[in-house]
Structures are given as C-alpha cells and as structure tokens.
Amino acid sequence: MRVAVLALTFSCGIWAQNANQLFDDTVLHDVHLYVHPVDWQTLIDNFWLNTYYPAEMSWRGLNVSNIGIRARGGGSRNPRKPGLKVDFNRYDSNQRFLGLTSIILDNSAQDNSFLAERLSMLLFRKRGIAAPREAYARLFLNNRYFGLYSIVEEVNADFSRANFNTTGDLYEFRWIGVYRFGYLGDDPEPYAQIFKAENNAATNNLPNLIDFIRFVNTATDVEFEAGVGRFLDVEWLLKYLAIESYIGEWDGFLGSEGMNNFYLFRAPGGLYRWIPWDKDVTMTYYDLPLDYNKDQNVLAKRLMSVPAFRRTYYEELAAAQNEAGGEGGFLATEIERAFRLMHSAALADPTKGADNEQFEEAVEAVRNFVQFRWVIVRDVLKEMADRP
Amino acid sequence: MHSRILLVAVLFCCGAGAEQEVPGKKSSKKGSKKASKKKAERKGWTFDMLPRPSLRYGRSLRVDVRTKLHFDFRAVEPDSPPDYDLFRFRRRRVGIEGNFLRDFEYELEAELSQLNPETAVGNPLLQDAFVTWRRLRWLQVQGGRFKIPFGREQLSSPTNLDFVLRSRLGAELSPGREIGVMLHGPLLNRRFRYEAGAFRHDGQNSYAADNQPSANLTWAGRLRSEPAQWAALPPWLRKLELGAAFTRSDVPDGRNSLRGRTTFRTNFFPRANVKGARVRTGVEAEWSHGPVGLIGEYARITEQRREQSIRLANLSDLAIRSWFLTGTWLLTGEEKQGGLQPRRPFLQGWGFGAVELAIRKEFTGFSTPGATGPPSSNPRSDHLLPASDRAWTFGVNWYWNRYVKIQINFLRETPVPQIEAPGLPRQIYWNRIARIQFVI
Numbered sequence: 077m078r079v080a081v082l083a084l085t086f087s088c089g090i091w092a093q094n095a096n097q098l099f100d101d102t103v104l105h106d107v108h109l110y111v112h113p114v115d116w117q118t119l120i121d122n123f124w125l126n127t128y129y130p131a132e133m134s135w136r137g138l139n140v141s142n143i144g145i146r147a148r149g150g151g152s153r154n155p156r157k158p159g160l161k162v163d164f165n166r167y168d169s170n171q172r173f174l175g176l177t178s179i180i181l182d183n184s185a186q187d188n189s190f191l192a193e194r195l196s197m198l199l200f201r202k203r204g205i206a207a208p209r210e211a212y213a214r215l216f217l218n219n220r221y222f223g224l225y226s227i228v229e230e231v232n233a234d235f236s237r238a239n240f241n242t243t244g245d246l247y248e249f250r251w252i253g254v255y256r257f258g259y260l261g262d263d264p265e266p267y268a269q270i271f272k273a274e275n276n277a278a279t280n281n282l283p284n285l286i287d288f289i290r291f292v293n294t295a296t297d298v299e300f301e302a303g304v305g306r307f308l309d310v311e312w313l314l315k316y317l318a319i320e321s322y323i324g325e326w327d328g329f330l331g332s333e334g335m336n337n338f339y340l341f342r343a344p345g346g347l348y349r350w351i352p353w354d355k356d357v358t359m360t361y362y363d364l365p366l367d368y369n370k371d372q373n374v375l376a377k378r379l380m381s382v383p384a385f386r387r388t389y390y391e392e393l394a395a396a397q398n399e400a401g402g403e404g405g406f407l408a409t410e411i412e413r414a415f416r417l418m419h420s421a422a423l424a425d426p427t428k429g430a431d432n433e434q435f436e437e438a439v440e441a442v443r444n445f446v447q448f449r450w451v452i453v454r455d456v457l458k459e460m461a462d463r464p
Numbered sequence: 465m466h467s468r469i470l471l472v473a474v475l476f477c478c479g480a481g482a483e484q485e486v487p488g489k490k491s492s493k494k495g496s497k498k499a500s501k502k503k504a505e506r507k508g509w510t511f512d513m514l515p516r517p518s519l520r521y522g523r524s525l526r527v528d529v530r531t532k533l534h535f536d537f538r539a540v541e542p543d544s545p546p547d548y549d550l551f552r553f554r555r556r557r558v559g560i561e562g563n564f565l566r567d568f569e570y571e572l573e574a575e576l577s578q579l580n581p582e583t584a585v586g587n588p589l590l591q592d593a594f595v596t597w598r599r600l601r602w603l604q605v606q607g608g609r610f611k612i613p614f615g616r617e618q619l620s621s622p623t624n625l626d627f628v629l630r631s632r633l634g635a636e637l638s639p640g641r642e643i644g645v646m647l648h649g650p651l652l653n654r655r656f657r658y659e660a661g662a663f664r665h666d667g668q669n670s671y672a673a674d675n676q677p678s679a680n681l682t683w684a685g686r687l688r689s690e691p692a693q694w695a696a697l698p699p700w701l702r703k704l705e706l707g708a709a710f711t712r713s714d715v716p717d718g719r720n721s722l723r724g725r726t727t728f729r730t731n732f733f734p735r736a737n738v739k740g741a742r743v744r745t746g747v748e749a750e751w752s753h754g755p756v757g758l759i760g761e762y763a764r765i766t767e768q769r770r771e772q773s774i775r776l777a778n779l780s781d782l783a784i785r786s787w788f789l790t791g792t793w794l795l796t797g798e799e800k801q802g803g804l805q806p807r808r809p810f811l812q813g814w815g816f817g818a819v820e821l822a823i824r825k826e827f828t829g830f831s832t833p834g835a836t837g838p839p840s841s842n843p844r845s846d847h848l849l850p851a852s853d854r855a856w857t858f859g860v861n862w863y864w865n866r867y868v869k870i871q872i873n874f875l876r877e878t879p880v881p882q883i884e885a886p887g888l889p890r891q892i893y894w895n896r897i898a899r900i901q902f903v904i
Contacts, residue, residue, distance in 0.1 A: 110774050112737070112844060114717050130844040132774050141774075142842050167842035 095174045099209035104417050107213045108134040123147045123155040140173045152185040157223050157427035159183040180228035187356040188430035188438035196323045196355035202399050206239035207352050212418045223427040231339045231351055244343040245278040247271040254334035257374040259293035292375050301382045309347040316350045318392035321366050323358040330369035362448040366456055394457055402450030516904045526562035532623050533902040540728045541894045567599040602649040612639040612667045613659035613686035614709045616748040616761055626792050627859050628873045628899040629727050632828040633763055633786040636725050639667025655694040660685040666713040678720040682713035700753045707748040715742045721767050721782055724830055727895050732881035733830040733851040736782055737843050740768025755794035762787040779846045780835035788826035795819045809865035822859040841882045853879045869901040
C-alpha cells in the first residue's frame with residue numbers, strides 16, 4: 077500500500093511538471109541532448125545555416141524524442157559552442173514538451189559573464205514588461221558535458237497566450253540594415269522583410285502596422301500627441317525604453333546600427349507593445365548616455381518631444397533605478413545568487429569563448445556596471461530635478 | 465534568343481531529304497553495315513558526309529561525327545518552379561565515335577552547355593568517353609566513362625526515347641554514367657548478352673546537389689536475351705527481349721540515399737540518412753509487333769541504414785519500388801523495333817514522315833517496410849513517412865526524317881510527398897513539354 081502511494085506520488089510529481097519548472101531560475105538544470113554524431117558535425121560545419129537535425133532530449137527524467145534542433149543566433153553564432161533552437165513539434169506537429177512547442181538554448185557567446193541577459197530580462201519582468209524567462213542549464217551532448225547554457229523561453233504563440241491571454245499579431249524584428257522606424261512607403265514588402273510575421277494574423281494585419289509607422293512619420297506634433305495612443309501602448313514603450321537605457325543597451329530599440337533585438341505584439345483591437353529579446357550585450361558600458369540615440373529614432377524622438385511623455389520616461393527611469401538598486405540592491409543580490417548557482421558549471425564549460433580568468437573579469441564588470449550605473453542615473457535624475 | 469535562331473536554321477536545313485535514323489534498327493543496320501564495309505574496303509583517307517560526317521583510313525581508323533540537339537518548351541500547372549524555364553536548349557551534344565586499329569572502338573561525347581557557366585549544372589563536360597577492346601567477341605573490355613549497365617530506359621540514348629522525359633526510374637533511380645571498367649559480349653551462342661563491371665561510384669544520377677558522389681565502389685551486372693533465339697515462339701512473340709540487372713554499392717554515413725524528384729525537379733522524398741549497402745535489382749522487357757510496341761521495367765532498391773538512429777542503432781532499410789509500362793503505336797504503319805525510318809519522309813514529295821502515339825504509366829514509392837513505430841518525417845526515424853509519385857504520360861512523336869523528330873507530351877503527375885517536402889502541395893500537376901530533336 078505504502079509502495080503504491082509512494083509510486084503514485086512520484087508519478088504525479090513527474091506528471092505535474094510544467095514549463096514553470098523548466099524556467100525555474102533558482103536551480104541549475106541538467107539538459108541532456110542526444111544527436112547523431114554525423115548530424116552534430118554537419119551542424120558545426122554549417123553553423124550559419126538554419127538546417128534542422130533530429131534529436132532527443134531529456135530533462136529530470138522526462139524524455140522527448142522526435143525533436144528538431146538547429147543552430148541559431150546573429151552575432152552569437154559560432155561553431156565551437158552553437159546556440160540552439162529546439163523544436164519539439166518539428167516532426168510531429170502535435171508534440172509538446174511541458175506545454176511548449178520550442179525553447180532556445182542560448183550559448184552566451186557574446187556575454188562572458190553569463191549574467192547580462194538574464195539580469196536584464198529579470199528587470200524587464202519586475203517592471204511589468206513581458207519578457208522571456210531564463211534559467212541556467214548544463215548541457216550534456218551525448219552524455220558528455222558540453223557547456224553552460226541558458227534555457228530561454230521563446231517568444232511565440234505560447235508566450236503570447238501566457239503573457240497577454242491571446243495570440244494576437246506577433247512580429248519578430250529582423251535586422252537587415254539600419255532602420256529607425258522611418259516610413260518606407262505603402263508597399264508592404266519592405267516592412268514584411270523587417271517585421272517578420274510570426275502568425276497569419278500578423279501577416280494579415282501588416283497594413284495596421286504600416287498605418288502606425290506612417291502616422292508617426294507624418295502626423296503634426298499636435299496630431300501625434302493626441303493620436304499616438306490609438307496605435308501604441310505609450311506607457312509600455314516608455315517603460316521599455318527606460319529599462320533599455322538603464323541596462324546600457326546599445327543594440328536594442330535605439331541601437332547604434334538602427335533598431336534591433338525585439339518582438340512587436342498587438343492583441344486583437346489592441347495597442348502595439350514591445351517585447352525584449354537578446355540582451356546579451358547589455359550591462360557593459362555604465363557610462364552610456366541616457367539619451368543615447370533618442371534623436372536618431374523617429375518614434376523615440378517624437379515621444380521625447382512631448383513633455384508629458386518625456387516626464388513619464390524619466391519617471392520610469394527612476395523606477396527602473398529603484399527596482400534595480402545599486403550596491404546591495406536587487407540586481408547586485410541577484411548577481412551573487414546567480415554566480416553561486418552557475419560558477420562551477422561556467423568554470424568547467426569546455427566550449428565557452430572566454431577562459432576562466434576572462435569569465436571572472438566579466439562577472440566583476442557586471443558587478444561594477446550595476447553599482448556605477450545606479451550612481452550615474454541617480455546623479456542625472458537629481459540634476460534634472462534640481463533644474464529650475 | 466541565339467538558341468531559337470539556331471533552332472529555326474537547323475529545321476530549315478533539315479526539312480527536306482534526310483531520314484531520321486536511330487541506332488539499333490535492324491534493317492538500317494544491315495544497310496549501313498554493307499555501306500560501312502564497302503567504305504572500309506576503300507584504301508587511304510576518305511571522307512563522307514552521308515549519313516553523317518565520317519573520316520576513315522581504310523580499316524584502321526574511323527571517326528564519325530555525331531551531334532544531338534534538343535530544344536525543349538515546357539510548362540507546369542499549377543505553380544511552375546521558379547527555375548523551370550519555358551524554353552530550354554536542353555542538349556547540345558557533340559561527339560565522335562568509331563574505331564582505331566582493328567580491335568578498338570571508342571566514343572567521345574561532350575555536352576557543350578557545360579562550357580557556359582550560366583548553363584552548366586555541375587555535370588562534367590565529357591559525357592561518354594570510353595574505349596572498347598573487342599578482339600574477343602565474347603569478352604569485350606570497355607573502360608572509361610559510360611553508363612552503368614542498369615535500367616533499359618536510362619541506357620537508351622535520349623534521341624531514341626519514346627517520350628521527352630525519362631520515367632523516374634530511368635531519370636533518377638538508375639545509376640547513369642560513371643568511370644569504370646566493364647566486360648561484355650554474347651554468351652551461349654548469342655542466346656544471351658551479358659555486361660558486368662566495376663565502377664568508381666554509383667553513377668551521376670545518385671550524386672548530391674553539389675556533385676558529390678553518394679556511394680563508393682559499385683558492382684553492376686546485366687543479362688539480356690531474345691527468347692526467339694533459343695526457343696520456338698509464335699511469330700507475334702519473335703521480337704521479345706527480356707533482361708535483368710543488378711548493382712551493389714557501399715554508401716558512406718550521411719544523407720546519401722537516393723531521392724524522389726518529380727518531373728519538374730521538386731523533391732517529394734528528400735535524401736535520407738543511410739549507411740551500408742545500396743542494392744538495385746531490376747527486370748526489363750521489350751516487345752514489338754508491326755507498328756505496336758511495349759516496354760516495361762521494374763526495379764527494387766534497398767539501402768541499409770546501419771547506425772542511423774540518434775543513438776547509433778540500426779534502422780530499417782529504406783526500400784524504393786519503381787516501375788513503368790510504355791505502349792507505342794505507329795499510326796503511319798512503320799515497323800517498330802529499336803528505331804524508325806519513315807517510309808515517306810516529311811517534305812519529300814507528299815511525305816508526312818512517321819507519326820507515333822505513346823502512353824506511359826509509372827509509379828515510384830519510398831518506404832521502410834518492416835519498420836516499427838508510427839511513420840515520421842524525422843530522417844532518423846525507424847519508420848519513415850512514405851512518399852510516392854505516379855504519372856501518366858501521353859505523347860505524340862512526329863519523325864520528319866532521319867535527322868528531325870518532334871515530340872509533344874502531356875504528363876499528369878500526382879506526387880504524394882513527405883510532410884517535410886516544401887513547396888509541393890498534394891495535388892495533380894500537368895506538365896506540358898514539346899521537344900524538337902536534331903541528330904546526326
């Protein structure tokens with residue numbers, strides 16, 4: 077009887093697992109990936125291609141087969157430690173793993189500290205911006221420890237439903253050149269290349285997005301202030317911009333080479349909202365100007381030219397600073413917790429791009445960023461407050 | 465544009481007088497043999513223009529110039545693939561064949577489109593390039609680049625085909641050209657003909673898109689017979705030929721299997737992961753009686769998938785079945801066997817040439833018989849999602865004379881692809897092709 081109860085409890089425990097457990101960032105997960113050696117070598121040899129290869133995955137005793145993996149990433153792509161996209165429904169459209177159709181295994185190739193993106197997404201979520209969940213994982217490839225990765229929640233229909241209770245219009249921004257929210261004419265083709273529709277609704281509603289962009293570029297100041305709220309969740313975007321500014325993002329909405337690294341979402345009949353993506357080059361330059369590139373981006377420039385919106389932006393910046401905290405604050409505490417969690421795995425990572433000394437230096441640099449950024453933002457906000 | 469001008473010029477020059485000749489026809493062979501013998505008896509250098517340019521030096525040397533030009537017009541409905549040109553100069557073959565000394569024959573043929581980077585498709589410039597030593601009639605030795613002896617349709621010259629396009633069995637699954645050595649000749653008092661050889665790889669048709677061979681050393685053998693040579697058969701069965709063939713090669717680890725491609729060159733079964741032996745076995749038959757003819761082939765191909773599961777276990781073999789059956793009928797009453805000579809060539813007096821109707825049914829299927837588990841498009845699944853392609857081809861062949869033939873074909877094709885095959889919805893496709901052929 078006791079054995080039966082125990083067995084029932086054990087099995088229920090396994091069956092009760094869901095995506096929340098997979099993205100539990102309080103533990104260091106072990107993810108086992110099984111790939112045929114020839115396929116893995118082919119993936120490495122052709123790491124720039126998006127070719128899928130069959131694989132099997134195991135996590136906490138749960139096995140899933142008939143899945144597909146491919147190399148992924150832009151600047152983070154590399155053959156030594158490829159970032160991976162894992163599609164659970166690649167070969168069986170009805171298959172899901174813990175309710176998910178796919179996940180990302182991020183290689184942290186552009187962040188030697190393994191901290192920046194995770195902390196950035198944490199801050200976004202704490203401030204109420206829907207952002208992907210992330211958790212550290214040791215990736216084992218064919219039973220051999222391959223490296224420290226992050227399991228990243230993919231921004232897709234599952235994400236939209238979980239965060240907005242609907243799938244809506246979802247676009248992935250594709251960087252194909254410098255674009256700063258300019259109006260490209262009425263032909264949908266150039267927009268479709270930049271704002272890649274992730275579902276049919278997005279494809280069908282692209283004209284709405286074009287209307288939004290046209291409005292931002294052609295409305296008078298009065299029309300803009302009065303009407304932008306018909307298209308855009310202004311408060312959401314101002315909060316988003318403030319957080320990007322706080323974390324020192326130079327490759328995001330106000331990127332040095334134009335807009336980059338975001339998804340765009342709109343619920344049916346709703347307003348456009350930005351979703352952050354790929355924040356692995358943040359928390360580097362603590363002295364990045366707070367108004368970095370705001371006058372380069374059409375939408376940001378227009379928003380900041382409206383006194384009420386500018387006020388809201390700085391309020392959000394102050395809130396982000398408050399949430400992040402400086403020395404001993406939230407982010408600083410989170411750095412130490414995460415560091416304790418993944419430190420050994422990072423040191424033992426045989427495929428990471430940096431050596432162990434560079435890893436330790438990168439972690440220290442993030443500590444410094446968190447501390448000094450808070451000070452800089454505090455001083456700027458104080459200076460603004462003191463202005464007559 | 466230049467191709468079309470050339471086409472018009474060729475048709476104009478060949479419109480009158482010359483006769484369509486296809487190698488293999490008995491009656492023309494007799495006649496040409498006599499003529500050849502007569503020519504060979506002449507001493508010293510000679511040069512003749514008819515039936516084709518031929519340079520000779522007694523019996524010691526013969527150089528015959530051959531050319532094959534194919535102009536194709538084609539369209540697929542619905543949805544022509546983006547690179548499926550409406551007009552295509554499909555073949556520009558120039559070659560020489562003949563003999564040197566007494567015991568050696570040779571053939572060299574080049575595809576001139578390979579000289580132009582814009583039209584080159586990764587195939588070599590030289591198509592056929594081989595020498596045959598034939599001192600012993602029963603043991604002739606052939607070496608060079610030539611077709612692996614498998615697949616009657618694949619082994620037929622493109623100028624002799626009843627249709628513009630070969631069947632899937634002939635075009636995709638039979639090996640094609642390869643470098644190798646082969647023994648061949650008659651057996652048992654000419655009751656049988658055999659061919660047996662070893663080849664460097666498994667033939668051009670099995671090569672991957674980047675022109676990499678998919679298999680290593682390949683053994684091949686073929687045996688043919690005309691039963692009328694050794695058995696008493698009724699008159700209507702006298703022109704029956706039967707054959708069987710096999711190939712065996714070792715396929716290295718990788719996505720190296722044969723693939724299924726439609727007539728408009730879209731995959732309905734992409735290459736699968738295989739490792740081990742690739743074995744082809746096939747049977748063939750050809751029969752004709754007066755103006756009516758039938759040709760059929762059936763082949764079964766198995767490819768081992770050793771250590772192809774994700775965890776390196778063996779998977780069930782990949783099996784391919786393919787067959788076709790062709791019927792032809794010469795409306796103008798000429799006799800059909802191995803070639804055709806119009807009784808009244810086009811534009812000679814009231815001559816119209818020869819007109820032939822042709823119909824072909826074919827099937828090709830990929831599966832993993834004996835596999836376990838549900839079928840999947842996962843290339844490392846034991847049970848691969850099956851795929852198949854069926855087609856009917858309806859054709860009219862108009863033989864003007866020995867040089868010019870016009871073919872018009874309608875293909876009704878129904879591919880049933882694996883789920884993963886992109887850009888190939890499951891529906892009926894109509895492929896219309898016309899070809900103008902000019903040969904010397």
